[in-house]
Amino acid sequence: MQSAVQIRVMGVPSVRIGGQVAHFRTRKALALALYLALEGPQPQDTLLELLWPDAPNSGSLRTAALHVRQALGQEAGRLETHWCGLSLDLSGAQLDVWALGGLDAGEALAWHHGAFLAGLYLRGNATWDNYLTWRGETLRDEYDQRLARLFTAAMQSGDFAQASALASRRCDLDPLCEVACSQWASALQAAGLRRRAQDVLAAFAQRFEQMFGPASLPTLRAELPSAQPAARWMVGAARA
Known part of the structure; x- marks a missing residue:
């Protein structure tokens, strides 16, 4: 059964109410709703410092909260006012990043791993920009950790094609990750793709x-599962 409230924060953000896209009058109203969805109840001072760092004014927050309630329509009561701040009740709702820790291999490979809150910038607001960077990195790390666990399971089960795809996705996230690169090569070697x-x-x-210079080049090797002979390929040999 589809949830009455569906929130997406990976890629272009959206809030759906009863299957219909909710329209927010301002970007700050949308930012307020999504921040509360991700971070839980927040005191007024924190929200003012985040969204109006140069001119914190409780009237601005009240107006943004009104716009959130208007956008939520029949679900407006989910935005709750407390003596010190605001919260968004997500009982029965769906938030896309909640699924990260339980993705299976197919779901992980299909996961939208684009920019966090893509395009939701607030002009001249470095505080919000810093939040986008920090939260985006934490979600990317969580996704990477899930890929790593699924890679290990795929290698142990002998599904080297799937393991290769998972490790390749990790390399997409961080092209300079030595571990992910070694794992990808290991899966390919185990599949016979030397x-x-x-x-x-x-x-x-x-x-x-190209990034760090030849003096800092690490030594990488493809490690085969214990059931097969170990292979030791040095990066230098691969480049030869």
Whole structure:
């Protein structure tokens, strides 16, 4: 059964009420609703410092809260006012990032891993920009950790094609992640794709050298599951 309230924060953000997109009069009203959905109840001072850092005014917050209630329509009562701040009741609602920790391999590979709150910038507000960066990084890390656990499970079950896809996605998130690159090469080697594994290691070596210089180039190797002979491919050999 579809939830009455569906909130998306990965990619272009949206709030749906009864399957229909809720329209917010201002970007700050949408930012307020999404921040409360993600971070829980907040005191008034915190919200003022976040959304109006240069001119904190309780009247601005009251107006934004009114706009949130108007956008929520029949679900307006979910925005609750407390003596010191605001909260958004998400009972029975769906928030896309709640699913991160329980994604299966197929869901993880289909997960929208684009920018957090894409396009929701508040002009001249460095405080909000810092929040976007911090929360976006924490969600990316959570997604990466889920991919890593699913990779281990796929390797243990012998599904090397799936393991390769999962490790490849980790490399998409961080092209300079040594562990993810080694895991991708390991999965490819286990699947019998030695040349492709060499290409992955060589591409990583090139990226790393371009970014940090040859003196800092790490030594990578593809590690096969314990049931198979260990392979030791050095990055230098792959580049040769």
